Every structure is written in C-alpha cells, then in structure tokens.
Amino acid sequence: MIAKNAQLVLLAASVAHSWAVPPTLSQRRPTLRSRQLVVKGGTSGAVVERPPYALSGLERPTHRGAVMGFLHNTGAWYALSAAYVAAALKQLQPSSFYPSFLRIALVAASSYSIYISDCYHNADKRREGVSEEGELAVLRKDYLGISLILSTNTWLWAHNLGGSPILNKLCLAASVCTANVAFQSFCVVNKYIGHVLIKLTFATQFVAILGTLCLIAAKSPISACAWIYAAYAPGFVIYATKFPKNKKWGYHEWFHISVLMGNLVSMGFDLGILGLFKPCAEGVACASLASRLTFGLLP
Numbered sequence: 001m002i003a004k005n006a007q008l009v010l011l012a013a014s015v016a017h018s019w020a021v022p023p024t025l026s027q028r029r030p031t032l033r034s035r036q037l038v039v040k041g042g043t044s045g046a047v048v049e050r051p052p053y054a055l056s057g058l059e060r061p062t063h064r065g066a067v068m069g070f071l072h073n074t075g076a077w078y079a080l081s082a083a084y085v086a087a088a089l090k091q092l093q094p095s096s097f098y099p100s101f102l103r104i105a106l107v108a109a110s111s112y113s114i115y116i117s118d119c120y121h122n123a124d125k126r127r128e129g130v131s132e133e134g135e136l137a138v139l140r141k142d143y144l145g146i147s148l149i150l151s152t153n154t155w156l157w158a159h160n161l162g163g164s165p166i167l168n169k170l171c172l173a174a175s176v177c178t179a180n181v182a183f184q185s186f187c188v189v190n191k192y193i194g195h196v197l198i199k200l201t202f203a204t205q206f207v208a209i210l211g212t213l214c215l216i217a218a219k220s221p222i223s224a225c226a227w228i229y230a231a232y233a234p235g236f237v238i239y240a241t242k243f244p245k246n247k248k249w250g251y252h253e254w255f256h257i258s259v260l261m262g263n264l265v266s267m268g269f270d271l272g273i274l275g276l277f278k279p280c281a282e283g284v285a286c287a288s289l290a291s292r293l294t295f296g297l298l299p
C-alpha cells in the first residue's frame with residue numbers, strides 16, 4: 001500500500017513537472033559555435049570553457065559528457081555489452097529466439113543511448129561540431145534511447161518473472177509508449193507539446209509500467225527488480241527536479257550515472273537468474289566463472 005502511494009506521488013510529481021518546467025528551447029543564436037575549446041588564462045591551470053548548446057543556448061558544464069565520451073571512445077560499454085550477451089547466450093543453451101532477442105535488445109538500447117549521448121553532449125569535440133540542426137536530430141534520437149532502455153528492461157524482466165497476462169499487458173503498454181516517443185520525437189518535436197508529451201510518456205513508463213512490474217516482482221521469489229528500480233530511481237528524480245545544478249558536474253551527469261548503474265544492475269541480476277554465478281553461490285571454485293567471463297582464456 002505504501003509502495004503504491006509512493007508510486008502515485010512520484011507519478012503526480014512528474015506529471016506536474018512536465019507541464020511546469022518548459023523545455024528550455026529557444027531560437028536564440030548561440031554565441032559560440034566553434035569546435036575548438038576556448039582556454040582562459042594560459043595553458044597552466046587553465047579554465048576550459050565549452051561552447052553552449054545550440055538550441056537552448058544553455059551552458060555546457062566542464063565535464064558534461066565525460067563518462068559517455070569515455071565509454072564510447074574506449075569502446076568499454078560496447079565490449080561489456082558484447083561480453084554480457086555472449087555470457088547470457090551461453091547460459092541459454094539451447095538458445096531460443098525470444099530470450100536471446102531480449103538480451104540483445106537490452107544492450108542495443110543502452111549502447112545506442114551511450115552513442116547518442118556522446119553525439120549530443122560532446123558535439124563540440126566531435127567532427128560534426130555544434131549546430132542547431134545537428135543537435136535537434138540527436139535530441140530526437142536521445143529521447144528514443146531513454147524510452148528504449150525502459151521498454152527493454154520491462155520486456156526482459158516481465159519474461160524473467162514468468163510472463164503472466166498482466167506482465168504481457170505491461171510489455172504492450174511499454175511498447176506503445178516507445179512508439180509514442182518515436183512519433184513525438186520525429187514528427188512533433190521541436191514543438192513544445194512534443195517535449196511535454198515525451199516527458200509524460202517517460203513518467204508513465206518509469207513510474208506506472210516499470211513501477212508496477214517491480215511491485216509484482218516484490219511479491220515473487222525474484223527480488224532483483226527492486227534493486228534495478230532503486231538504481232534507476234535517483235536518475236528519474238534528478239531528471240525531473242533538475243537538481244543539483246553545478247558548473248562542473250550537475251544533475252545531468254548524475255542522471256547518466258544512475259542510468260548506467262541501472263543498466264549494470266539489470267545485466268548483473270539477469271546473469272544471476274540465468275545461473276552464471278551458481279558455481280560461486282554453491283561454494284564451487286569460481287575458476288569456472290572466471291573462465292567463462294574471459295571466454296576460456298583463463299584456465
């Protein structure tokens with residue numbers, strides 16, 4: 001009952017936020033569009049200023065996009081995703097289409113989101129540079145990436161929970177939400193109403209759909225969903241409240257960290273459900289796990 005009330009409060013707050021906080025888009029010309037970073041005060045101990053966002057003219061915090069840039073440029077996230085899929089598919093032997101698809105879809109969504117976030121936040125460091133057209137095109141894809149992360153989690157965990165009729169309905173609702181986000185992003189944005197409807201759809205996906213799925217999970221032997229929700233929840237609250245604001249590392253950076261944590265927790269618990277960690281849990285030497293994680297390179 002308390003959880004249900006909390007869910008309603010969270011939903012009401014996010015709905016209010018979607019209307020109360022207008023998307024900060026303006027047609028104002030950005031003052032600086034160069035790809036080059038402007039360095040103040042010489043080379044030693046320099047304060048590096050980055051060009052503002054083209055559409056909103058808002059400042060770009062010093063380390064904005066740092067984590068996404070690292071994960072994209074080093075390929076670390078894509079390698080981790082491939083390792084997760086390889087480990088999951090091995091556990092799924094004989095592999096079947098839908099369970100395999102769910103794992104691939106989960107990492108495809110998070111990898112797509114990381115790539116898009118790098119394009120959006122680090123445009124000034126990328127070949128394409130900062131432009132209104134480029135930023136708008138990437139913003140549309142960014143919205144879709146967030147919705148896909150929520151939907152692929154809903155599909156995977158509904159499946160892991162046994163796929164009852166109510167869980168199937170939640171999956172269908174999540175798919176409809178993602179279709180709506182795609183429609184709003186590519187057909188309505190950059191109109192104000194498009195941004196508002198997308199944020200309301202995110203709230204529905206996170207609070208009403210994934211929240212209900214986790215409430216169902218809480219009554220099942222699989223408690224993993226609670227941890228996944230707990231990892232994503234700070235990001236959702238931070239996204240809605242735009243707090244804390246900081247010139248170096250602000251709410252948007254924390255939002256990305258929270259989403260990454262949610263992705264990791266989801267992948268980790270899924271591998272647990274698939275029995276990857278069983279040898280360790282049963283007290284058998286973890287050598288076989290190490291061997292599996294390193295594709296047999298370790299004995």
Ligand SMILES: [Zn+2]
Pocket residue numbers: 117121252256
């Ligand atoms: Zn972002």
